[in-house]
Amino acid sequence: MKQKCYTYFMKQGEKTKQHILEQSNVLFYINGYSSTSFTDIMEATGLSKGNITYHFKNKQAILEGIIAQRLREAECFFKIWEEKSQNPKERLAFFCDMILSEQENIEAYGCPMGTLTAEFSKNEPTLYTITLPLFQSYRAWLAKQFSLLGANNADADTQAMSLLGRVQGVAMVAHSFKDRYFLVNEIEKIKEELTK
Amino acid sequence: MKQKCYTYFMKQGEKTKQHILEQSNVLFYINGYSSTSFTDIMEATGLSKGNITYHFKNKQAILEGIIAQRLREAECFFKIWEEKSQNPKERLAFFCDMILSEQENIEAYGCPMGTLTAEFSKNEPTLYTITLPLFQSYRAWLAKQFSLLGANNADADTQAMSLLGRVQGVAMVAHSFKDRYFLVNEIEKIKEELTK
DNA sequence: GTCTATAAGAAGATAGAC
DNA sequence: GTCTATCTTCTTATAGAC
Numbered sequence: 001m002k003q004k005c006y007t008y009f010m011k012q013g014e015k016t017k018q019h020i021l022e023q024s025n026v027l028f029y030i031n032g033y034s035s036t037s038f039t040d041i042m043e044a045t046g047l048s049k050g051n052i053t054y055h056f057k058n059k060q061a062i063l064e065g066i067i068a069q070r071l072r073e074a075e076c077f078f079k080i081w082e083e084k085s086q087n088p089k090e091r092l093a094f095f096c097d098m099i100l101s102e103q104e105n106i107e108a109y110g111c112p113m114g115t116l117t118a119e120f121s122k123n124e125p126t127l128y129t130i131t132l133p134l135f136q137s138y139r140a141w142l143a144k145q146f147s148l149l150g151a152n153n154a155d156a157d158t159q160a161m162s163l164l165g166r167v168q169g170v171a172m173v174a175h176s177f178k179d180r181y182f183l184v185n186e187i188e189k190i191k192e193e194l195t196k
Numbered sequence: 197m198k199q200k201c202y203t204y205f206m207k208q209g210e211k212t213k214q215h216i217l218e219q220s221n222v223l224f225y226i227n228g229y230s231s232t233s234f235t236d237i238m239e240a241t242g243l244s245k246g247n248i249t250y251h252f253k254n255k256q257a258i259l260e261g262i263i264a265q266r267l268r269e270a271e272c273f274f275k276i277w278e279e280k281s282q283n284p285k286e287r288l289a290f291f292c293d294m295i296l297s298e299q300e301n302i303e304a305y306g307c308p309m310g311t312l313t314a315e316f317s318k319n320e321p322t323l324y325t326i327t328l329p330l331f332q333s334y335r336a337w338l339a340k341q342f343s344l345l346g347a348n349n350a351d352a353d354t355q356a357m358s359l360l361g362r363v364q365g366v367a368m369v370a371h372s373f374k375d376r377y378f379l380v381n382e383i384e385k386i387k388e389e390l391t392k
Numbered sequence: 393g394t395c396t397a398t399a400a401g402a403a404g405a406t407a408g409a410c
Numbered sequence: 411g412t413c414t415a416t417c418t419t420c421t422t423a424t425a426g427a428c
Contacts, residue, residue: 168368
């Protein structure tokens with residue numbers, strides 16, 4: 001197990017738990033949730049099945065842990081963006097920049113949030129319920145920025161949905177056609193439209 | 197087995213084959229490809245596993261049959277739209293109308309083409325190769341319309357990708373948030389932008 | 393062309409030793 | 411906390427009767 005700097009003060013059990021979450025998060029992103037088996041997680045973590053089961057009852061519990069962590073990360077992003085600028089337009093630009101910084105991964109594996117949500121939207125109501133809050137937190141934050149720009153609540157939400165949709169579409173098409181160039185150009189265009 | 201009018205002149209073997217394709221197509225759409233088992237197809241068709249295997253070597257062969265059929269259907273749409281109007285803008289509006297007519301299904305199960313493509317884009321290179329041509333055929337047809345509107349080849353293709361992206365994004369978000377109202381409004385907006 | 397039956401593998405879940 | 415071993419279920423693949 002590689003030692004991470006922020007795990008120095010964790011108890012052994014917490015370290016292992018964190019290690020499982022991190023490796024699973026990567027596997028779920030790269031291969032998808034349902035395509036990732038317990039054996040895959042065993043191999044990636046170097047731990048036994050029994051040990052993983054000790055920390056997480058089942059695969060769903062791992063997913064829950066991952067989403068909880070991603071939600072905290074998202075809140076962290078929002079906080080940073082809000083502190084970096086008082087101007088909502090600039091904050092929306094930061095959101096676009098995050099996508100641009102992930103261009104390689106998005107080309108290869110799609111949007112980390114979108115592909116996971118899409119995997120559960122059809123016929124996995126339980127997993128869908130676990131994942132949706134992450135999507136909703138972005139929706140709410142984006143809507144907040146549009147509110148600050150003067151839109152009423154309903155309009156702000158629609159604009160947030162619309163932006164989410166555009167970004168998801170660009171990510172989906174760039175992923176399907178393996179075209180990073182398209183992703184960058186479209187996101188730059190969206191960024192311009194938002195900030196003008 | 198329900199008798200379909202266009203199967204009257206088919207041999208029994210062809211009828212069965214067609215029946216398997218149709219039922220599997222619905223299952224793959226509603227539940228996804230990997231979530232659909234042979235048992236599901238058995239139940240939906242009312243046929244035995246041995247019989248299905250007789251007509252299609254495996255699940256992948258069924259998928260190939262479905263994509264081939266969907267490609268023919270797409271070509272059929274293109275032909276109709278081109279015959280209905282000489283104006284590329286109107287043709288693009290027909291494309292949008294098709295999406296609007298599928299609003300209920302898209303809200304419930306996502307875009308039939310997009311969700312299938314997305315399922316294979318991550319780590320299913322073989323199935324990805326089978327599905328992509330369908331996506332490409334829409335890309336090519338849309339690009340053709342933008343060409344007719346005066347764009348050079350590169351621009352026309354980019355505009356086609358851009359439109360595909362917007363539509364996929366709207367479908368994805370409408371599906372994730374189960375919001376048909378959003379889908380209709382966004383597609384209407386896109387339609388207006390295209391035809392103005 | 394259609395069926396039943398079975399084999400062989402992979403997955404997740406569980407039990408118990410250290 | 412961590413491991414090995416087993417159990418059950420699900421899924422695909424195959425063999426052979428009618």
